[in-house]
Amino acid sequence: MSPHAGIPSLKSTTSEMSISRKHILDLDDFTAEEIQLVLDNTVAMQEVISRSVRKVPALRGRTIVTLFHEPSTRTRVSFEQAGKILSADVINVSSSASSSKKGESLYNTALTIQSMQADIIVVRHPHSGSPNFLARHLDSSIINAGDGYHAHPSQALLDLYTIQSHFGDIKGRKVAIVGDIMYSRVARSNLWGLTKMGAQVVLCSPPTLIPPDFVNGFPKTHPFASVSITHNLSEAVKNADVIMALRLQAERQSRGRLPSLREYSRLYGINSETVKLAKEDVLIMHPGPINEGIEIDTEIAHGPHSAIQDQVTNGVAVRMALLYAVASANGGDK
């Protein structure tokens, strides 16, 4: 691979600052410096996206397969677009088109894909740990595009990028993550990313939607020791720089975790009153898709504080940076 691969401002991953990992399964194994490098390279990728001819040869000759066993629009499309801008060949395999409906195991499906010379497999799966499983048994690089309620590293990175590009920094910023922490892979990966980057994180949820071992807070030696927990939205968003609302699945009500979406919205919905409690320039974020009027009021979701569209836009550049990092780690030209 040529040093800049058509992207002059890119920080080479062969320098001292490198992200040498074959797989991207979560952010737990990233250092703050490595995260920063991805964010810096995302800036370079944004520049590529802004060109009139959006194409660089960085991953020419590489094959990326997106293997999605769960419905997704923005994540799959943005990985596909990221791969195509970097000149990789991108093949999309989705659950309805794949053999999983015929009862083929994930293992056999993945072996088939690997035997088609996939350099990178981008996987989305409803079962936590599926990317780890594939990484264990395949030779291809695996990028986790969201697994069960375990992790969603590319989403967390694009959230970090969105915060950094808005404020210029992340360290010391108060970030309130509000909603279904229990079943959120976005919250879990963001916990890693935000704490590593020095943000002050507050988790806010109904008592039924937080992992049981989180409820009493984290011990001093814990990587999340600085994270605080509350069930009170006003307390959580007070002086917050960022409010990140999470998607609520309707089944939480039918499974008995919530009395009603109405009461959830009353207690945890982000509205103009909530925003007033936060800092004046508060950033409102949501990984999407939004249940407008439940997690966030429509006027806020589309209002001046909202970064929700930026998150989607930034997703492509972040995923370009990730694909580039993984491809470089795999040793340049084939």
Added chain:
Amino acid sequence: MTKRLLIKGARVLCPANRIDSTMDILLESEKIKDVGLNLNVTENVMTIDASGLILAPGFIDLHCHLREPGFEHKETVKSGSAAAIKGGFTTICAMPNTDPVTDDATSIQFLLDKAKVQPARVLPIGSATKNSEGKELTEMAEMVEVGAVAFSDDGHPIANDMLMRHALEYSSALGVPIIDHCEVPSLFTNGQINEGWIASRLGLQGIPSAAEEQMVDRNIGLAKLTGGWVHLAHVSTKGSVESIRNAKELGINITAEVTPHHLTLTEDAILHGINQEGAYKALNENAYNTMAKVNPPLRTQADVEALIEGLSDGTIDIIATDHAPHASIEKLCPMQEAAFGISNLETTLASALSLVHNKKLSLNRMIESVTSSPAALLKASNNKIGQLTKGFSADLTLFDLDADWIVDVDQFVSKGKNSPLNGEKMKGKVVLTVYKGQIVYSNISKDLVSK
């Protein structure tokens, strides 16, 4: 006349007879003929020099899964029996979760017909309810007549309280226990591993201790109400041990078992060794260890310690393997899709001995918990096993307490290669297994055998 077998110079351990000393044992016509000092037999005898080894009654397992009929790709009566004798077990009780479910006299007879030609005693456990659906009782009396030794819906807890009550009342006339897998279904919902920091770390649904403890308490209540006999399968929590201890003090008719994995492993095994101190170290591709997925789940160190204590003081009656063999593809998948269970028959002795070597459990109690204690629970159907007593079945296990070995699942004779112990160093290994006077498994040096 078939040859007699004389085993000389072993450290003979028979908890039922309070024997722990160097002795000889003579076997003749499927029975134990004599146990004593310096037995001198010269005619028509094969003699084995067993000095330095431990001789115990053949081990008895009250809880295993032989998968036949219906799941022969996981195990068969034949492969399971072979695994049993390699692990020192001469009597194994097969759970009824086959397809079709072992829930009538015909299906009990099917298993017994298969069992006849095996190198171990295979005893059937019948289903307590038809098709293990928890709706109607099975024809328990007829099954006992044919040879059923206990009743259980195996992995399906008998959730309906009234039906459990009637199962206990009905079986009380037959002298056999109802074995219940204690787990409140609504608290289990899609659970994968123990509820706690690892479940939350990995994004997996947890199974709280309360799911087990609540049903243990219910069963104790129903045993008290009916006078019926509940045997609690594979208890896994500290709270269960405390409830059982209290119930036994009140004289309630319950017995309980614990598995080798719940005695020796914690939920850390799911993470392939990242323990709580390194709690939030980065995970890697090995983090989701499906081999450690078992139900009830591996719990915490506090639970392990309570279980060992419970086994030591007799609160928990026996060690049972819960041998649950699976085909490799059934573990080669994401955690949520993986089958529950561990292939245990070939590692149980070494696992249990690790507690002895670590001085957490006496050797005598360890042996008792796989010999005379389970034999006592099978007394109604099989009253001449589990002891080195004249006239008892000549079932013996000879093992080397200190032999070092490394678990290699490819060497398992069980079809189930699913063990979280693969690659682990173990201490203690079966050398010779004798069933009804015949050597059915031998790993002994030929020099020690004279014909």
